[in-house]
Structure formats: C-alpha cells, structure tokens
Amino acid sequence: MRVWGQETRGMLGIICLIALMGQGESENDQDFTMCGTWRHGTGHRTLEFNLTQGCGDLDISADENTLSIRGAITASSQSVNHIQLNATQRDLSPFCVFWEPLVDQLRVEVDGQNHSLLKAAGLQEVCCTDLSRGHQSSIQMYGIVNGSVRGDALTYDTRGTFGFYGQKINCIEEFCGKAHEATRNLNMIEEAMMKSDVLGTVNSACFQGEVLEMDDNFTGRDITLPASRSKLRPLPSVHMPACLKPVGRKKAKVVCTYFTNNAVFNQKGSWKKQPDSRILEDVVGITVENEVINELPEPVRISFHHPALPKNHSRTCVSWDTRKAPNEVAWESDGCKTVLTHEDMTECHCNHLTYFSILVQVERRETQCHLEALTFITAIGCAVSAISCAILFYSLCKKSKKNTKDQSTPIHCGLVVTLFFLSMLFILTGLLANVGGEPMCRVVGALLHYALLSSFCWMAVEIFHTFWMVYMVFSSPPNPAIWYILGFGAPALPVGILSFRDDIYGLRVIKPSGDVGxxxxxxWMKDSSNALLAHYMTNVGFLILLVSAGMVMLFVVLRKIRNREEWRKRKLAFLSMWGLSCLFGTTWALGLLEFGSLSCTFTFLFCIINTLQGFFIMLRYYALERIRKRKDSILDGSSSGSTRQHMLHQQERN
Incomplete structure (x- = not known):
C-alpha cells in the first residue's frame, strides 16, 4: 500500500474541518458556504478567481458581467484563471461558494452547474479556516442580492463585494481534542476521508486509517495497519470481503479507521447491560461512502491483538451503531460473532459496518467454580447411577413376580425409573445442547425438569409409604394407582403449563469461574426472570418441603431402630440409613447450602452424592436382602418390601 507524503499530512487536517463545523451546518458538511443571487446583465458572463497561499482575506464580488473570488487562504495550492459562463437572458443567477480549507478545495455552483476552482490537493496539518464576516461594499445596481453564510442572512440589499477573514490553526490538534469531547464528532472522521481525493495510509496522534477504492475488479482486501513506534504489539487487521462493494456502483471508497485513544468509547453508560465491563484499547471503524451496509453474506473479519487476559475475564465482539445511538456510545453484540483464536488475539466476524471493539467483562456472577471437574464427576456419577438403576429395576421386577402382595416394590420401581431417566438426560444434555441448539433444548429442558420433579415426587411417596408402614400397621395401604398418579402425573402439570412460555426452557450457558471464555x-431453564421465578417455585420450593419431611421421617426411623441388638452388630446399618436418606431426598439439602466461602465444597459434595444416588439405593437394597436371608431383621427397610411383616412379628414376640 502506497503511503502518501504530503497528501497524508493533509488528510489529517480534513477531519478538523468537519469537527470544527459543530452543529447546524449544511447537509454536505462544508466548512464555509456563502450563497446569494448574482444580479447581472443579459450578455456574456465570466467567473474569475485568484487564489494564493496564506491565511488572509477572501473577497467574493460581482458586477454586471463578472463573478469574482479572490483571496490568500490556501495552504499549498494556488490558481489564477477565469471561466466563461453560458449566456442567459435572465438577469438573476443563484450561486454558492464552497470552501474546504483542509483539502484546499474551492467549488462554485452557478445556475446549478459546478465549477471546481481548486481541486483537492495535498492535505496540510496547518490550514486557514474559521472564515469570519468582514467588510462589504455599498449598495449598487449590479452585484450580490440576499447574501448568506451557512443559511444566516448577511443582507437583503445588492452589494458589490463581501469580505471574509480567515484564521490559521493546527487542524490535527484541534480535531483530536474535539473528537474526544463528544461522540457526535467521531463519525466525521470517515466523512472527511471520503471527501478527499487521497488514497492510502493516514497517520495521526489520535487515529490511523486506510482509504481504499473498490472498483469492478475488487475481490476483497486484507488490511494491516503498521504499528507505531510507541506500540509494541500489532494493530488490528481487517479482511474486507468482495461483497462489501455496493451493487450497481462502478467505484466506491471504503475507509478503515483505527483509534489510538479510546477514552470517548469507554465513557460512562456505554454498556448499561454489562456494568463490570470495559472496552479494550483498540477500536476500529469501517464505512463505505454514502451506503448503509447490513446483512453481508460474507462477514467482515477483524483481528484484535491484545494482552493475555485473566481467565475470569470474558471477551465479546461488540459494535456501536451511530445511526441508532448518535449521541451516546452504546455497545451491542448483535451482528457479530466472537472467535477466540488465541489468548492474546480475538477475531470478530461481523455482517455490518460501523465501529467495532472487544468488550471485556469481569465475570463475578453466574460462574461456576471448577466447572470442568464437576462436569466430569456428573457424567461418571450419572452413568454409574443409570447402570445401578437398571440392575435394581430388573431385581425389583423379578421379586414382584414372586411376591405379588408386596406393596413397596412398585414404589421403588417408580423411583428407580425416574432416577434412570434423570441420570441419562443429565449425561446427554450437553451433547444435545451443542447439536440441537435452542429448538432441541426447549424439549430436552422440559423433559429434564419433569424427570427432576418426578424424582422428588417419588421420594415424597417413599416418605409417605414409610410413615404408613410405621404408624398405621394394621391399616391397608392406599391403592398403588394413587402412587403412580402422584409420582408420574403430578410433575406433568407444572411442566406442561411452563412449556407454553418461550422464556422458560431452552439453551443455558454456564461459565466457569476459571475460564469464562x-x-x-x-x-435447562433459561437465564430469565420468569425462568428464575419458576425455578424457585417448583424446584426450590418442593425441595425444601421434601428435605424437611425426609429429615423428620429419617429421624423417626432411626429412633425406632437405634437400640435394637441386630443393628448394633451389623456394619451395614449405616449403609441402610444412607440408602434411606437417598430415598427420602435428604441428600438434596446440600443444594441449599451452595453459598458463602464453602460454596464450592458443598457443590462438590452435592454433585458426588446425588449423582451416585441410584448406586447407593442399589447397595442398600442388596445389603438388606443379604441381612434378611441370614436372619430376620427388625427393620428390613422399605427396599426389602417386608417392613410391615417384621413389625408385626416383633409385636408378637413382645
């Protein structure tokens, strides 16, 4: 890419012109615009001009045959010439004089026809601008009627001459100061570059840029701005796809701007949804002249180089649409995809053009400690539980055929079935989320919620059944159909109601505290306010009731058996009580303790114990079956199916 010398310096100045104009200027954003009506004769007319270097005065005058522009206001260009205008039978001709000091361009429009008195030349850092009103001649017959500057009337009389005085300033310093005072000045950078005829690299203290021209042969371009001496790491690189060129245009300019000072982009309120966030050092702006570019079939790729970030910091590609929020920086992630290529490099794929950067957020909430280890433990534990439940279900079915009067076996089968499906869904939920995305997760999330609530319901049935066997020995237990209605039917009601809402079930992203990227x-349930409310009402609320009832029932059973000789001698007594605690749901109480400094510890305990719940229940069943075969037990436990018979036998012995 060719680096323009004098043109590059001048490019730095054009931006000052736009910034200095302030508010309320014309649509074309010209630095100086003087308009009026030329009262002349009906013969031949001439446009004369004499423009020299310096920063003095500018005189715009007119008489019967000549419209004249003279002055010493240019930075480097100068021109002395005249242009013959078409003859007219009218004595009034509207005209305007447009002066752009940073590009040394002066243009005059007479009767709708444009005449370039000074074409855009090399751009200069120091320029003559801020033309202020000076002298004007007396009223005369021929001259300028209704003269005005930027729409402000000078006089309604006919004057022969209007004079203006300029001021020499350092345009680069002026622009860099004003551009970081208000966001409305930022998009003027690209506009200024578009107006110049200079192509190539632009360097400044507050920005760097590249101006390209896309023609019919444009097939895409990779741009890498050269790093400044004070910058040790590379500047961002940009890939511009071929689809960037507007359809139907033979040529179009594209401007890529890199800002070395992003203070204005980090202003307060830039990210209302991310309070613990900041913008990285680099900000890149891309624009095509007079075009709004959206929904590109091939995205623009921007590679940002940055220092390696701590693992509890997330990186997100964001953009600021100045059309939606012209007066306030508002970073949004819509339309951009974040690709984490390396720890010190992030690539953004965006389907539109505007300002782009990397939003870094300190993840202090909604992160999970040791997520990778917990995921592995969950997968292994659920797999062991699923296998254990399958084995136990086979044994229970085999036993029910031998003892058809056993009322507890169907209850244990219901719990085992729900624990099996709960474990399998937990194993597959990550895979299904990555493969099926949001549509798949709406179904799987609802099924997972149903399996969880169904497990809780069957644990509640276990509690009620044990209570019936202990305190209502001589009463007939309820019909088994009631247990199935409570265990399988009750959870379907809340899940069915919640499934009609779009903001309850779906894809859930869990960020590890050690590596949020x-x-x-x-x-599972989405991260929304309605989903959170549903979680507390169904899961947490039911869990509190279940754990409370389970702990009370466990205490009652333990009180009845603690003094019996058989349980003092048996080492498997603890295992039996552990199995009861799993049946009664008391192990889920660890989920209510996941807060404070010990939250990670309780999370690991909760994960290990509850994912192996099916395995512990299977161990308890076979351990008590072994005890029962050796000797009649006082408490064979609800898993043996003979609690009721042994309690009657004990009463007869007493």
Missing amino acids: NPYMMC
Missing part, C-alpha cells in the same frame, strides 16, 4: 452449554 470456555462455557458449558446445557438444556
């Missing part, structure tokens, strides 16, 4: 996706 590598999140885990699962199908």
